[in-house]
Amino acid sequence: MRTLLIWPPTTVYGDDPSIPPIVQPLGLAYLAAWLEKEGHEVSILDGRGSRKHKTKTETYTRYGLSDEEILKEVDKFNPDIIGISNMWTAYSGDPHQVAKSIKEKHPDLKIIFGGSHPSEFPELVLKDSNVDLVVAGEGETTFSEILYNLERNLPLNEIHGIAYMEEGKVVKTQPRERMTEIDQLPFPARHLLPMELYIEESRRNGFLMRKPSMAMTSSRGCPQKCVFCTVRAVWGRDWEGRSPSNVVDEIAHLTDNYGVKEIAFLDDDLGRDIPRLGAICDEIIRRKVDIKWTTPNGVAHWLLNERLIDKMKQSGCYRLTFGIESGCEETRKFIKKKVPLEQATRMIKHSNKIGLWTICTFILGFPYETKAHMRESIHYAIESETDMGVFYALMPHPTSDVYSVFKNEGLLDLDPIMDPAV
Numbered sequence: 001m002r003t004l005l006i007w008p009p010t011t012v013y014g015d016d017p018s019i020p021p022i023v024q025p026l027g028l029a030y031l032a033a034w035l036e037k038e039g040h041e042v043s044i045l046d047g048r049g050s051r052k053h054k055t056k057t058e059t060y061t062r063y064g065l066s067d068e069e070i071l072k073e074v075d076k077f078n079p080d081i082i083g084i085s086n087m088w089t090a091y092s093g094d095p096h097q098v099a100k101s102i103k104e105k106h107p108d109l110k111i112i113f114g115g116s117h118p119s120e121f122p123e124l125v126l127k128d129s130n131v132d133l134v135v136a137g138e139g140e141t142t143f144s145e146i147l148y149n150l151e152r153n154l155p156l157n158e159i160h161g162i163a164y165m166e167e168g169k170v171v172k173t174q175p176r177e178r179m180t181e182i183d184q185l186p187f188p189a190r191h192l193l194p195m196e197l198y199i200e201e202s203r204r205n206g207f208l209m210r211k212p213s214m215a216m217t218s219s220r221g222c223p224q225k226c227v228f229c230t231v232r233a234v235w236g237r238d239w240e241g242r243s244p245s246n247v248v249d250e251i252a253h254l255t256d257n258y259g260v261k262e263i264a265f266l267d268d269d270l271g272r273d274i275p276r277l278g279a280i281c282d283e284i285i286r287r288k289v290d291i292k293w294t295t296p297n298g299v300a301h302w303l304l305n306e307r308l309i310d311k312m313k314q315s316g317c318y319r320l321t322f323g324i325e326s327g328c329e330e331t332r333k334f335i336k337k338k339v340p341l342e343q344a345t346r347m348i349k350h351s352n353k354i355g356l357w358t359i360c361t362f363i364l365g366f367p368y369e370t371k372a373h374m375r376e377s378i379h380y381a382i383e384s385e386t387d388m389g390v391f392y393a394l395m396p397h398p399t400s401d402v403y404s405v406f407k408n409e410g411l412l413d414l415d416p417i418m419d420p421a422v
Helices: 026-037 067-077 093-105 116-120 140-151 195-203 244-258 274-286 306-314 329-334 341-353 371-383 401-408
Strands: 002-007 010-013 041-046 054-056 060-063 081-085 110-114 133-135 162-166 169-172 213-216 219-221 239-241 262-265 292-294 317-325 357-364 388-393
Touching (some): 002 026, 002 067, 010 093, 026 041, 026 081, 026 140, 041 067, 081 093, 081 140, 093 110, 110 116, 110 140, 116 133, 195 213, 213 244, 244 274, 274 306, 306 317, 317 371, 329 371, 357 371, 371 388
Parallel strands (some): 002 041, 002 081, 081 110, 213 262, 262 292, 292 317, 317 357, 357 388
Antiparallel strands (some): 010 060, 054 060, 133 162, 219 239
């Protein structure tokens, strides 16, 4: 089937200074590659577009293509079905707006939502009559089965991992089982993306050692239970890693086909399997792949050791990000990071000693956190001797555990905002 996958624009309101980054929609690219392998004709529309695409009014700024431009691309491709990514609750209005504009012109065209937000809140999403189906969790197998059944006019109710409306009620099927062998996934279908856009964006980044840089992932999921995290909405608590040879094959693919000189591993838990991470480093070294690499999403310091960090540097790693989150032991217990900070300090100091750049990230604003607790984070950043301390204000995403704390305390209720029917 002709399938159009849409990465929607992003709208910010009022005085919000946020500028959405220009990034590869890797989730859609993985899905597209899987569907192409199954014989479907697929196109990806990066609706966020380049920095040139912006609509500004007195009340909001929309970054990305206009509804009219999106409709023009829909008409050009003439799809049988459309999938729209809906990753973030904070920006969940944009996918609904895209669906509305498409349905107004093409009322019989089926629209499927996937991503973190609909995976956690299918009932809310399906209040929007413009959404026909929700894919919850890992999407490749589920989306493929949907297309198979639709092509043959078969019922959908036995497909795991979906939700839909039937006679005014939400029907949710059994959860989709996670893939256990993710080497079976083809590399993301980057040939369907405007790669020159992402390459040019990386050249503007002043924090890179070598350019251009490209993002990729070597694993899926994270078993940790940090209260602020939203990873479980899609991946649950399971973790699966690609084999070292498969990971390095993709690095070589990026260097050979796109001239990439640096990799940003966007894994949620890159170091979960320490022997695997060491083997990835060994494979890069053995094959003499000329690459630099970083861990912008952070790496679990409690899983590292000095010998592994030495090998990481030898294989091209030059910057390590440590997700410390708080320098206060009491706050760390609340956020379920119960590992001792002494080990983190040791890893930071060793990384500095051998010449790696180190970044420690912290989050401020947890429930019950005092000014004194926050100062402990600042003191730790200084005393640890990290090269850079980065402090974020907590965003209690509704798909995170900490949101329920705010809600139960009567401090925050985003339900009316998330309701597309309001």
